[in-house]
Amino acid sequence: MQSSLAVAVDLGGTKVDAALVDDTGRVLPGSRHRAPTGNGATSEQLATSVRDAITRTLTSSARTDIARVTGVGIGAAGPMDIAGGLVSPLNLPVWRGFPLQALVADTVHVTVPDVPVTMRMDGLCITLAEHWVGAARGYDNVMGMIVSTGVGGGLILAGRTVPGPTGNAGHIGHIEAGGFDDPCACGGIGCVEAVASGPRTVAWANAQGWQGSTGEELAAAFAVGEEIAVRAVRRSGRALGQAIASAASLVDLDVVAIGGGFSHVSQTLFDEARAAVAERHQFDYVTRLKIVPSALSGDGPLVGAAALVHRSEMVR
Amino acid sequence: MQSSLAVAVDLGGTKVDAALVDDTGRVLPGSRHRAPTGNGATSEQLATSVRDAITRTLTSSARTDIARVTGVGIGAAGPMDIAGGLVSPLNLPVWRGFPLQALVADTVHVTVPDVPVTMRMDGLCITLAEHWVGAARGYDNVMGMIVSTGVGGGLILAGRTVPGPTGNAGHIGHIEAGGFDDPCACGGIGCVEAVASGPRTVAWANAQGWQGSTGEELAAAFAVGEEIAVRAVRRSGRALGQAIASAASLVDLDVVAIGGGFSHVSQTLFDEARAAVAERHQFDYVTRLKIVPSALSGDGPLVGAAALVHRSEMVR
Numbered sequence: 001m002q003s004s005l006a007v008a009v010d011l012g013g014t015k016v017d018a019a020l021v022d023d024t025g026r027v028l029p030g031s032r033h034r035a036p037t038g039n040g041a042t043s044e045q046l047a048t049s050v051r052d053a054i055t056r057t058l059t060s061s062a063r064t065d066i067a068r069v070t071g072v073g074i075g076a077a078g079p080m081d082i083a084g085g086l087v088s089p090l091n092l093p094v095w096r097g098f099p100l101q102a103l104v105a106d107t108v109h110v111t112v113p114d115v116p117v118t119m120r121m122d123g124l125c126i127t128l129a130e131h132w133v134g135a136a137r138g139y140d141n142v143m144g145m146i147v148s149t150g151v152g153g154g155l156i157l158a159g160r161t162v163p164g165p166t167g168n169a170g171h172i173g174h175i176e177a178g179g180f181d182d183p184c185a186c187g188g189i190g191c192v193e194a195v196a197s198g199p200r201t202v203a204w205a206n207a208q209g210w211q212g213s214t215g216e217e218l219a220a221a222f223a224v225g226e227e228i229a230v231r232a233v234r235r236s237g238r239a240l241g242q243a244i245a246s247a248a249s250l251v252d253l254d255v256v257a258i259g260g261g262f263s264h265v266s267q268t269l270f271d272e273a274r275a276a277v278a279e280r281h282q283f284d285y286v287t288r289l290k291i292v293p294s295a296l297s298g299d300g301p302l303v304g305a306a307a308l309v310h311r312s313e314m315v316r
Numbered sequence: 317m318q319s320s321l322a323v324a325v326d327l328g329g330t331k332v333d334a335a336l337v338d339d340t341g342r343v344l345p346g347s348r349h350r351a352p353t354g355n356g357a358t359s360e361q362l363a364t365s366v367r368d369a370i371t372r373t374l375t376s377s378a379r380t381d382i383a384r385v386t387g388v389g390i391g392a393a394g395p396m397d398i399a400g401g402l403v404s405p406l407n408l409p410v411w412r413g414f415p416l417q418a419l420v421a422d423t424v425h426v427t428v429p430d431v432p433v434t435m436r437m438d439g440l441c442i443t444l445a446e447h448w449v450g451a452a453r454g455y456d457n458v459m460g461m462i463v464s465t466g467v468g469g470g471l472i473l474a475g476r477t478v479p480g481p482t483g484n485a486g487h488i489g490h491i492e493a494g495g496f497d498d499p500c501a502c503g504g505i506g507c508v509e510a511v512a513s514g515p516r517t518v519a520w521a522n523a524q525g526w527q528g529s530t531g532e533e534l535a536a537a538f539a540v541g542e543e544i545a546v547r548a549v550r551r552s553g554r555a556l557g558q559a560i561a562s563a564a565s566l567v568d569l570d571v572v573a574i575g576g577g578f579s580h581v582s583q584t585l586f587d588e589a590r591a592a593v594a595e596r597h598q599f600d601y602v603t604r605l606k607i608v609p610s611a612l613s614g615d616g617p618l619v620g621a622a623a624l625v626h627r628s629e630m631v632r
Contacts, residue, residue, distance in 0.1 A: 079599060079600065079601060090598070140481065141480065141481050155566070155567070157473075157478060157480070157485075158478075158481075158632060162473060162474075162567060162568075163568075164457065164473070164567060164568020164569075164601070165456065165457050165474075165568055165570065166568055166601040167568075168568050168599070168601040169473075169566065169567045169568040170566065171565040171566065171599065172565075172566060173565075174561075174562065174565035174566075174596070174599070174602075175491070175562040175565060175566055176492060176493055176494030176495075176558055176559075176561075176562050177492055177494060177505075178492030178493060178494065178496055178497060178498075178504060178505035178506025178507065179492075179495075179496070179497040179505045179506055180494055180495070181494060181495040182494075185598060186565075186596050186597070186598035186599055186602075187595040187596045187597045187598060188494060188558070188561060188562075188565075188595070188596055189493075189494035189495045189558065190494025190495055191494065191562075242492055242504070242505065243492075245490075245492075245504060246490065246491040246492050246504075246562060247566055249487040249488075249489075249490035249491060249502075249504075250471070250485065250486065250487065250488060250490075250491055250563055250566065250567070251471070251478060251480060251485045251566070251567065252478075252479075252480020252481055252482055252483075252484050252485035253480075254481060279503040279504070280490070280502050280503045280504055281502070281503045282406070282501060282502035282503060283395060283484070283487065283490070283502055284395065285395060285480070285482040285484040286490075286502075316474060
């Protein structure tokens, strides 16, 4: 018997991807299609892109593959309202309470009638992917983190996803870090996103006199030992570690898997995060947690969306 | 048919309580017994106190009541290891990895053979009590908090307790608050316990020149508008609110119920906490949460321990 397939959809601030993913977490070759989103697009342009990516995935697939589709998984940038199937992605301001789940369902059901559609935050999908095929295999209490233009993530506790009643659990970027007073766009003070995202780390280095403008340039400056770059990476790693320790104090984690473009800036980002966690010497259950780099490919977000179908027994 | 009863045990830093609790959350009159603990006691003295409190509860009860006992619930100060039934209460330094669950089971089973024994952190038990008979009735996503000599608590998510794999989830006092750099005994920086516990709030006021020495004196000074007392309470309320907002960002909460001696210092403690949460304007799912005072009596810890038996369908 051939394995079942999921239609996976990943909606982000700059693009939407769709693909077919099998029950081993593999994207079917040729099935991945992408269309632009972006914060300058109209609502109708965004909807057209979503429909286009999905329709191209379905029309480019063999009829025998379409017959194997058993469900649709959507990962989307938050916030969202999973009860209503609505999304309000911060970077797509024309969509506020937009019925993305219904749009995707209507689009897929033209070709594949009646299959169930599940939507969760992209950070939760990434965490499912780490648990399924990535760096968190074998652990039941997992926090996934993406350190990039923002800091996002998701939670798996006791082997089940934690979406929260609205679907917004896992906004790890908005845990504050003690001693940091960087203002956050959310209204918080010292949120780890306001300290340790790529752009915020670059901005802090700039304020100290560093001249570069991207995370890649910061990584290069770090690699040659430029002092401000080293301090900037250490500072962000420390904030990450403090936020991870706070999260672990609250929910008791086995492993934290960190990916995202800026997570590659330097191994020192991880070392500093681990050092900050190790300082919580009073609590063995906090210091025992492992911080590991993501083991996902660029397909991670789609694999995670597919996990909503293929690993549905874990999904709440 | 008469309702079932639980043997409830609550182990704290200064005393251990035991009682019989019925399935409406009522402590049976006359069944509550207490024995001292304290950080000067030997391990054998502590064990004797636990046995004494339980034995007095059982020997003072009618045989018809003993026949109705269906289980034993233990709430204990953390940290703990629920897989092994071991406790290491910070304020009882002679007990590190002590097999409290076996001690309680052996003691109860002399009188009531074979009934199951469940142990969780005291903060989790309090949270179960708030959900059962207190301020969090009707909510599925609850954080209980106790603001006293420390800051503790517990989590219920999607209608199930969150003990974590080791039993230590819910150490809410060790979530950091951005912008606060008060050193915490745990090794953290700006942990809410290091800012907002009764003793730490008093210590901060003292450092500003206030002359009192207890939370009660601080409450009195607040009541007559002494400026340092007002600033101290506001500062602690703000730290509580920031930690609550961080927790809600991570796990998506409906309600936070706050009890404990220092929570009565002033209504302003709650107002400031709510104001700090309200500042997280970017996330409706955070600002929607309610912060309410505990609605538990002094029996709360025992009622919560009994909930491990009577509400076992919620307990993980």
